[in-house]
Amino acid sequence: MKKINLVLIFCFACFLTNAQTLYSTNNGQVSFYSDAPLEDIQAVNKTVASIINADNNEIAVQMRITDFDFPNKLMQEHFNENYLESEKYPTGVFKGKFKEALDLKTVGTYKATAEGTMTIHGVTKSVSIPGTIVSNGNQLKLDFKFPIKLEDYKIDIPTIVFNKIAEVVDVTGSMTLIKK
Template sequence: MKLKIFFTLLSLVFLAQLGYSQDRFVTRSGHVKFFSSAPLEDIEAHSNKVSSILDLKKNEVVVSMLIKTFEFEKKLMQEHFNENYMESDKYPKSTFSGSFEGNSDLSALKDGTYTVNASGEISIHGVSKQIETPVTLTVSNGKVKADFVFMAKVKEFGIKIPKVVVRNIAEEVEVTAAFEYEPYK
């Protein structure tokens, strides 16, 4: 009887370890917002169809989004964004591939909120750049949430703003991301 209890307890500990050793997480409904504030108008767009893979054991993250999934309040604005500025037919995707700095094994994180630095290569409009940004990771009940904000200068990504709308579109736009990851099974 004592042996049976011992093995039951051992199994429970082993299963608990399996639960905590979940390394890879995915989301296919990550949210990204961009916000441009210019003298004549503010422009905001959202996509909740951003995919990402997070590997906490290797401290790596990959994010991918299709630019045409951005939704604007005005249909015409959305079309101009895709056709005239982002040239989405030619450059359909924006990607980020990077790693977290400062922690050797994030998979050991217990429930709580942590700030880590992510650095890597971002590609927008066919132009790739190195970026570094703080990311807030929230670990809760086996799930991970990641939030970050960074500023992107449109000129640095080869996005041309015609003079006629220069007072409508900011030179630097704010990109806000919120991803809720599920364990990858």
């Protein structure tokens, strides 16, 4: 836990130089949904940390994998122990920048695509994540949805449960970031 907090503090400190316009949250929400022939799987994490630097359009998102909550606790246990190996790989991280020239300090609704790297299960991949940002000047409402292919992050699906877990899961996020 201390290690995760140190990483967050370091990431946030990188943004804090030169009196920049920052928006942040520690209670963003990210969920995923797996539509498989035998069973649908879904989980939600409501303690996602994120920061956006409105001056240079950089974004960072970090979450603890064990904070995903499942309706079925046995699924949650298998997710953490067998698939995501949460003790070995405790966090998921995205670091990137919006590819569009956005003025997030100005009130409005913006279509945006964050391009950067995502690290899950110890694997870092380049990704492009489409979303929408609504700014009222003092806060940003960020919504996004994108697919993740499990094999891209070396998440193995045992053949015994192959029909219960989709090879591609849909990830959805929603967070309100407050100006600091």
